[in-house]
Amino acid sequence: MSTTQVSHTRAERVAARAVKRRYAHNRAALLFLAPWLVGLLLLTLGPMAASLYISFTEYSILTAPVWVGLNNYITMFTSDPLFIQSLKVTFTYVAVSVPIKLIFALxxxxxxxxxxxxxxxxRTVYYIPTLLGGSVxxxxLWRKMLGGDGLLNGLLAMIGIQAPDWVANPKYALYSIVLLSVWQFGSSMIIFLAGLKQIPPEYEEASAVDGASPVRRFFSITLPILSPVIFFNLVMQLITSFQSFTQAFVVSNGSGGPVNSTLMYSLYxxxxxxxxxxxxxxxxxxWILVILIGVFTLLVFRSSRLWVHYEDGRKS
Known part of the structure; x- marks a missing residue:
């Protein structure tokens, strides 16, 4: 056997050993990932596929699903006024609660x-409502506090103001849920605070020396630097608000009332x-909710190019 053939053989053996080591590492990685992969298939992708199939059927749990094609989707938008009402209530809730909550947290x-x-x-005290706020x-307690004979009306009565039953009045019922949502501002506040801690103090000191007012420093320095954090909080709160359920269910006793004024999409x-x-x-x-959340999240991502700034000068 020539020297060239021997060198080729050795190279092939080295390459074969390298491939075996790589496959061994891959097997170890797959072994560690196996629980997550099983959970993904059985608890996420499997139920999602089943839900997608069921959405094209008439299924009452007690009987086998009957294929009806797009009937469910057509019915929603053409002959179900409560579906349209739930969309209006949810859009109003999201449009009001998300900005107020983020502004208050900031x-x-x-x-x-x-x-x-x-x-x-x-920081701990302000975060506690976030931990407790989603509970039944x-x-x-919030329903009792805002009821006709609740704590809020009792305090207002002490100063001569006769207030309505906030959760039983169609004009104010939804906004009592908005107020409960804003009260749970702790998680956004913690993230904002972490972002503020990362802003170099030299920036504000230099602008103060140049004569910039606190308001000017806030809008010209703090907000642009904090814009990635605002973007993250906005996306997270948007997704969470579209899925709100517990507050509307408990405050309205599961009815979505009064007069469907708190009929959130998830509740319906x-x-x-x-x-x-x-x-x-x-x-x-x-699935319509998934699409709605995806569309609004995509719009926020697209709009972020105009107002989200990063330290290296690029935009998202």
């Missing part, structure tokens, strides 16, 4: 960023599936 974060004593205590007990979806046993229709509504 204002509190700005106050906490001033270097006050006991920052950790304040807190929603029930729940009623269709678990009160009227129209699982096919409810699954179709779920």
């Amino acid at each position: 204002l509190v974060a700005l106050l906490l960023n001033k270097g006050i004593r006991g920052l950790g205590i304040y 007990a807190i929603a029930m 979806l729940y009623k269709k599936g678990f009160s009227f046993y129209q699982m096919g229709y409810a699954s179709a509504m779920a």
